[in-house]
Every structure is written in structure tokens, then in C-alpha cells.
Amino acid sequence: MRxxxxxxxxxxxxxxxxxxxxxxxxxxxxxxxxRLRPHAKTHKSPEIARLQIGQGAVGICCAKLGEAExxxxxxxxxxxxxxxxxxxxxxxVFALADRIALSFIVDDVAVATxxxxxxxxxxxxxxxxxxVDVGFHRCGIDPHALNAPAAVRAIASMPGLTFRGLLxxxxxxxxxxxxxxxxxxxxxxxRIHRDLAQAxxxxxxxxxxxxxxxxxxxxxxxxxTELRPGNYAYFxxxxxxxxxxxxxxxxxxVLARVVSRPAGDRVILDSGSKTLTNDGARGFTPAxxxxxxxxxxxSAQPDANLLVERLSxxxxxxxxxxxxxxxxxGALVRVIPNHSCVVSNLVxxxxxxxxxxxxxxxxxxxxxxxx
Numbered sequence: 001m002r003x004x005x006x007x008x009x010x011x012x013x014x015x016x017x018x019x020x021x022x023x024x025x026x027x028x029x030x031x032x033x034x035r036l037r038p039h040a041k042t043h044k045s046p047e048i049a050r051l052q053i054g055q056g057a058v059g060i061c062c063a064k065l066g067e068a069e070x071x072x073x074x075x076x077x078x079x080x081x082x083x084x085x086x087x088x089x090x091x092x093v094f095a096l097a098d099r100i101a102l103s104f105i106v107d108d109v110a111v112a113t114x115x116x117x118x119x120x121x122x123x124x125x126x127x128x129x130x131x132v133d134v135g136f137h138r139c140g141i142d143p144h145a146l147n148a149p150a151a152v153r154a155i156a157s158m159p160g161l162t163f164r165g166l167l168x169x170x171x172x173x174x175x176x177x178x179x180x181x182x183x184x185x186x187x188x189x190x191r192i193h194r195d196l197a198q199a200x201x202x203x204x205x206x207x208x209x210x211x212x213x214x215x216x217x218x219x220x221x222x223x224x225t226e227l228r229p230g231n232y233a234y235f236x237x238x239x240x241x242x243x244x245x246x247x248x249x250x251x252x253x254v255l256a257r258v259v260s261r262p263a264g265d266r267v268i269l270d271s272g273s274k275t276l277t278n279d280g281a282r283g284f285t286p287a288x289x290x291x292x293x294x295x296x297x298x299s300a301q302p303d304a305n306l307l308v309e310r311l312s313x314x315x316x317x318x319x320x321x322x323x324x325x326x327x328x329x330g331a332l333v334r335v336i337p338n339h340s341c342v343v344s345n346l347v348x349x350x351x352x353x354x355x356x357x358x359x360x361x362x363x364x365x366x367x368x369x370x371x
Contacts, residue, residue: 013352034219039062083104083105084107193207
């Protein structure tokens with residue numbers, strides 16, 4: 001089967017690039033004596049998760065309980081949820097913990113106390129890590145607060161909870177404006193963990209960090225034991241702009257067809273926001289628009305003459321910047337999206353390809369699991 005036979009728009013994954021990306025990250029992490037626990041929210045595919053485990057990953061991460069349940073149903077046995085689960089989910093959490101090695105985060109002493117009481121009442125033990133805010137300012141205890149060491153000690157000593165260590169996500173690495181700034185964010189993340197662990201006086205079996213833009217710097221950080229990147233499996237336009245990948249590393253593309261070619265400098269594709277998403281790209285260098293249109297179906301290089309300047313639900317409006325474009329109505333193009341994780345969540349399956357040859361259709365089994 002060839003690309004020309006696939007209904008568009010369609011999400012493609014280049015098999016050789018996926019394999020190389022998985023191998024490269026695993027080798028980097030292993031080479032520095034650390035553990036890799038990939039975040040599966042990027043691909044949401046048990047088959048790809050099994051590839052990661054087969055190469056040496058110690059387990060996976062999931063964004064929500066629903067995702068974890070899908071992966072557990074498909075044979076994954078060690079799953080971490082770097083998400084602050086509320087005790088209202090107790091029945092599902094304990095049911096999942098009956099089936100697999102499950103761990104999750106807390107960042108609030110009161111919530112941790114609820115989990116402790118629930119575990120004691122059921123005669124159970126739950127594995128937890130404490131989420132630390134290392135600068136992204138989303139979830140996590142404030143490591144600079146005077147009571148932070150006491151909070152770590154309190155949670156680590158609660159009955160019914162097995163304290164595994166500290167965990168963070170340097171999401172502000174996506175806003176880095178230079179290689180030096182990305183490195184500084186990774187340095188600071190590791191230092192915060194070391195200082196908090198020392199101040200608390202509690203043994204931390206794990207110091208877990210996770211973000212693809214900073215992973216190349218985190219692998220060599222003293223004290224870090226585990227990395228949890230997710231986007232590295234596919235990469236995307238943002239990761240290229242952040243220096244974490246090259247165009248040739250981008251395994252996921254969107255196959256789109258030219259459905260209209262009005263007179264002038266407009267090309268209309270059938271891949272709107274329902275496929276490419278409205279996410280913008282970030283990075284060290286400008287990345288305007290909603291994706292990078294490649295030069296042809298077998299190229300890894302963007303066509304600098306084409307800008308995806310606007311999306312509606314079913315249409316992408318591409319502007320021809322200089323001169324003419326070879327694209328006519330009916331032509332096929334491949335687009336590297338700004339953010340591959342969101343694209344995965346929009347489709348029921350992706351097409352695994354080798355160039356213009358279709359290898360297989362891969363279900364995105366955990367898509368849409370928001371609870």
C-alpha cells in the first residue's frame with residue numbers, strides 16, 4: 001500500500017525515525033547510569049510502549065488514570081502517574097494497584113493524609129513521589145518555602161504510603177531562548193532536588209525529571225536517577241526550534257491533500273485544527289504558523305516558500321511566500337506539526353510508514369482518556 005492510497009488527512013509515523021529516536025534516548029540515559037521511564041502521552045500506543053520497554057525502559061508514565069488503565073489492559077506492568085491524583089479516584093487507584101506496579105505524585109500534605117488514611121483503612125500501601133515546582137509554576141511544592149523540608153518529612157513518614165522520592169517537570173524549558181538557558185534550567189532543576197533532599201534529611205530513592213527539551217542536559221546531572229521524556233519518540237517542529245531535534249528526527253507528520261487552489265498565493269489543505277491543532281511552536285528561532293510543509297513526500301526538509309498561516313476546523317490556509325508553488329489541486333503534502341503529542345490525541349490510529357510505503361496501521365489506544 002502506498003501513501004497515495006490513504007484517505008486524508010492522516011497521521012503518519014516514519015518507522016525508521018521512531019526506532020532511531022527510541023534507541024538514541026535509551027542509549028544516552030543508560031550511558032549516564034540513569035533510568036528511562038518514557039511518558040506515553042505522546043504516542044498513547046501500547047505497541048510503542050512495548051518497544052520502549054524492550055529497549056530497556058523501566059516502565060512508562062501516563063497523564064491520567066484512564067490512560068494508565070488502557071496500558072495496563074495491554075500488558076504494561078509498571079506505570080507512574082506524574083499527576084496529582086485526587087482521593088475521589090480511590091477505587092480506581094486501588095483497583096489499578098492490584099494489577100500493576102503503580103506510583104503517583106502528591107504535592108499537598110492534606111491530600112497525602114487522605115491517601116494515607118484510605119490506604120490504612122484498606123490495609124494497603126501506595127507508592128508515591130512528591131512533586132516539586134522547579135520553576136514551571138504549575139504543580140508541586142515550593143522548594144524555597146520554609147516549610148518545604150518539613151512537608152517532605154511529613155509525607156514520607158505517613159503510614160500506608162511508601163515514599164519513593166522527588167519528581168519534577170521543567171516545563172519552562174519550552175520557553176528557553178538559547179542552548180545555554182536550556183542547560184541552566186536542567187542544572188537548576190537537579191540542584192533544587194539535591195538541596196531539598198538534603199534539607200529534609202529523608203532518603204530519596206528516586207530523583208525523577210522529565211522534559212524532552214532539557215533531557216540532553218539532564219542525563220548528566222548529579223543526583224538525577226530517572227528521566228521521563230515523552231515527545232522524543234516523535235519529536236516535532238517545537239523540538240527542532242528548541243535544539244532538541246533535527247528535521248530528520250521528526251517521525252510524525254500529517255499527510256494532507258490540496259483541496260483548493262484559488263488564484264494568487266493561497267493553497268488550501270484538508271488538514272485543519274482537527275488534525276494539526278492550534279498549538280503554536282516555541283524555540284530559539286522563530287517558527288511562525290501551524291506546521292512546516294515538507295518539500296515533497298520523501299523529504300525531511302521544510303519548504304521555506306510555504307507558510308501554514310491559518311487553520312479552521314477542516315482547512316489549512318497555506319501562503320506561498322515568494323513566487324509560484326508547484327502544488328495543484330489534488331496534490332499530497334506532508335506537514336511536521338508544531339506539537340506531535342496533541343496530534344496523536346486527535347486520531348484513532350496512525351499509519352506506520354517507510355518512506356512512501358505503508359507498513360501497518362497502529363491504533364492510538366489511549367487517545368481521549370481525560371479522566
